[in-house]
Amino acid sequence: MSANSREQSIEKLESEVFDLVVIGGGITGAGIALDAASRGLSVALLEKYDFAGGTSSRSTKLIHGGLRYLKQLELGLVRKVGRERAVIHRLAPHLVRPVPMLLPVYRNGSLGRWSTTLALSVYDRLAGVKKQERFKWYGPKEVANMEPGLLTDELQGGAVYTEYRTDDARLTMAVLKSASGAGAVCLNYMLVKDFVRENNRLSAVLADDLIGGKMITVRGKLVVSAAGPWVDEIRRIENKSSDKKLQLTKGVHLVLKAERFQINYPVYADVGDGRMFFIIPRGNRVYIGTTDTLYAGPTENPQVTKDDADYLLAAANRLFPKQHLSVKDIISSWAGVRPLLFEEGKSPSELSRRDEIWETSSGLISIAGGKLTGYRTMAKEVVDKVMFKLTGSKSVCKTESLLLDGYVSEQELEALITRLKGEASQVGFSHEEIRRLVFTYGSETELIIEQAYTLHQEVKDQEKRILQAELMYCVQFEWVRNISDFFIRRTGMLYFDRQRVLKQYLPAAEIIAELLDQQDGQTREDIAFLEAALSQAVTFN
Ligand SMILES: Cc1cc2nc3c(=O)[nH]c(=O)nc-3n(C[C@H](O)[C@H](O)[C@H](O)COP(=O)(O)OP(=O)(O)OC[C@H]3O[C@@H](n4cnc5c(N)ncnc54)[C@H](O)[C@@H]3O)c2cc1C
Numbered sequence: 001m002s003a004n005s006r007e008q009s010i011e012k013l014e015s016e017v018f019d020l021v022v023i024g025g026g027i028t029g030a031g032i033a034l035d036a037a038s039r040g041l042s043v044a045l046l047e048k049y050d051f052a053g054g055t056s057s058r059s060t061k062l063i064h065g066g067l068r069y070l071k072q073l074e075l076g077l078v079r080k081v082g083r084e085r086a087v088i089h090r091l092a093p094h095l096v097r098p099v100p101m102l103l104p105v106y107r108n109g110s111l112g113r114w115s116t117t118l119a120l121s122v123y124d125r126l127a128g129v130k131k132q133e134r135f136k137w138y139g140p141k142e143v144a145n146m147e148p149g150l151l152t153d154e155l156q157g158g159a160v161y162t163e164y165r166t167d168d169a170r171l172t173m174a175v176l177k178s179a180s181g182a183g184a185v186c187l188n189y190m191l192v193k194d195f196v197r198e199n200n201r202l203s204a205v206l207a208d209d210l211i212g213g214k215m216i217t218v219r220g221k222l223v224v225s226a227a228g229p230w231v232d233e234i235r236r237i238e239n240k241s242s243d244k245k246l247q248l249t250k251g252v253h254l255v256l257k258a259e260r261f262q263i264n265y266p267v268y269a270d271v272g273d274g275r276m277f278f279i280i281p282r283g284n285r286v287y288i289g290t291t292d293t294l295y296a297g298p299t300e301n302p303q304v305t306k307d308d309a310d311y312l313l314a315a316a317n318r319l320f321p322k323q324h325l326s327v328k329d330i331i332s333s334w335a336g337v338r339p340l341l342f343e344e345g346k347s348p349s350e351l352s353r354r355d356e357i358w359e360t361s362s363g364l365i366s367i368a369g370g371k372l373t374g375y376r377t378m379a380k381e382v383v384d385k386v387m388f389k390l391t392g393s394k395s396v397c398k399t400e401s402l403l404l405d406g407y408v409s410e411q412e413l414e415a416l417i418t419r420l421k422g423e424a425s426q427v428g429f430s431h432e433e434i435r436r437l438v439f440t441y442g443s444e445t446e447l448i449i450e451q452a453y454t455l456h457q458e459v460k461d462q463e464k465r466i467l468q469a470e471l472m473y474c475v476q477f478e479w480v481r482n483i484s485d486f487f488i489r490r491t492g493m494l495y496f497d498r499q500r501v502l503k504q505y506l507p508a509a510e511i512i513a514e515l516l517d518q519q520d521g522q523t524r525e526d527i528a529f530l531e532a533a534l535s536q537a538v539t540f541n
């Protein structure tokens with residue numbers, strides 16, 4: 001499964017006939033690969049870019065209970081998504097963390113006190129929220145004490161309810177590693193360009209190996225496209241006259257230093273135009289999001305515009321009037337594209353977040369819509385269909401109890417951090433670093449520490465040793481091919497620890513080049529790519 005065994009994976013991809021070929025290595029494709037492999041199917045998953053390189057590294061990074069769907073009266077969805085977040089938390093407590101979220105309510109706002117408490121009570125009930133996590137209402141004075149910088153004019157009070165914070169790209173990686181552990185052959189930098197048909201049915205996909213530089217044929221009894229915003233593009237490769245199924249909308253997030261924007265709670269509040277937005281602390285950073293605007297630009301690399309940034313800063317300044325935030329305070333940002341289902345005449349916020357599956361006469365199954373939070377149930381729907389087609393009967397989905405890669409139980413997390421800190425201090429890991437690693441790699445952190453021990457003599461510089469140990473792990477077990485894979489999606493540092501990226505990206509590029517035996521030209525290209533991403537994260541035109 002490792003990047004080092006890329007050649008072996010390619011050999012397998014070329015020689016086997018898989019039960020299922022999955023296109024797309026975002027959370028949806030990863031979930032499908034895990035579900036199918038755990039039911040005993042042979043699975044190949046091909047990702048054109050890096051895993052989670054599309055929408056699945058660009059979300060608000062919440063495992064939502066679906067509170068916003070109440071407004072659209074999608075009660076079935078509230079129930080399904082709300083219950084699902086408890087399942088995902090149970091499967092990966094190291095990646096999915098409960099946080100108390102403050103929802104302030106103002107007299108002139110779009111949420112009233114009674115409608116908010118009613119909505120949250122319905123939500124707690126529908127979503128089966130645990131007793132200790134049910135919402136509580138606080139009066140205006142209490143709310144002002146809880147969050148001192150908050151606007152107090154017309155404040156009626158506020159509710160504190162529980163949300164679950166995650167890292168979308170890490171969750172995708174944990175699901176993929178679990179799928180790989182269950183036998184799926186998953187590979188990044190494999191661009192699916194065409195299909196092969198036999199008797200008018202799809203029998204294989206043609207994929208361009210963007211690392212090795214050759215086209216390969218991957219044969220499969222069934223093909224599922226989980227290509228997110230590119231689902232329509234894949235459908236058009238299969239049939240030029242396919243209709244439009246998706247409506248893309250863009251959402252952006254801004255990252256600020258916590259010392260510049262001090263808040264005690266994550267906040268979910270009214271922007272002032274009827275929309276809601278989040279302000280979420282993460283370590284010594286705070287991120288703000290999101291926008292929701294119709295999008296027809298390039299899906300590959302959506303940009304945060306000056307209008308996007310101004311909109312979110314204005315919302316934050318309105319809610320926290322003493323902050324006076326400006327574009328200069330933004331230290332990073334990201335933009336993502338939502339692959340929503342097309343509905344004539346609806347505004348972005350009105351478009352449903354439900355998912356849908358389509359099948360063409362030649363057998364291409366596509367899935368789109370949905371949320372990060374619903375990945376497991378979406379995968380179940382798809383794999384139920386796939387199993388029925390392949391075997392003529394249903395089979396039992398196992399993913400509700402399949403703990404994800406790196407799993408550490410909620411009760412053991414702090415004990416693990418303390419133990420590892422004791423073991424790892426000799427090779428230079430600080431307590432903070434161990435915390436970061438455990439909430440990134442879970443139980444796998446032990447392998448990184450072991451790696452650092454093996455480098456103890458050879459690499460005297462402590463910081464370089466830790467970097468090298470983590471990179472070696474990521475190259476071997478997480479398909480890392482370049483510094484962008486590492487700093488953007490495996491660690492999120494480009495968003496949340498820009499200083500560290502600036503300090504480490506050149507040595508990291510050297511280490512990766514050596515580990516993967518890369519040509520200088522390739523390394524230069526990778527460096528230029530990351531430098532462009534660093535610059536884009538703080539440029540707003
Ligand atoms: C701003 C924003 C905020 C959001 N916030 C939340 C949130 O807080 N909580 C939540 O639950 N959901 C949230 N979502 C929704 C969630 O992020 C998406 O529903 C989810 O990530 C979609 O995953 P996906 O796998 O379907 O698509 P993607 O992650 O885009 O994956 C599709 C993959 O297919 C690959 N691909 C495309 N074409 C090809 C090809 N030809 N060959 C090979 N591979 C190909 C792409 O490279 C891509 O990696 C948010 C979305 C946005 C945009």
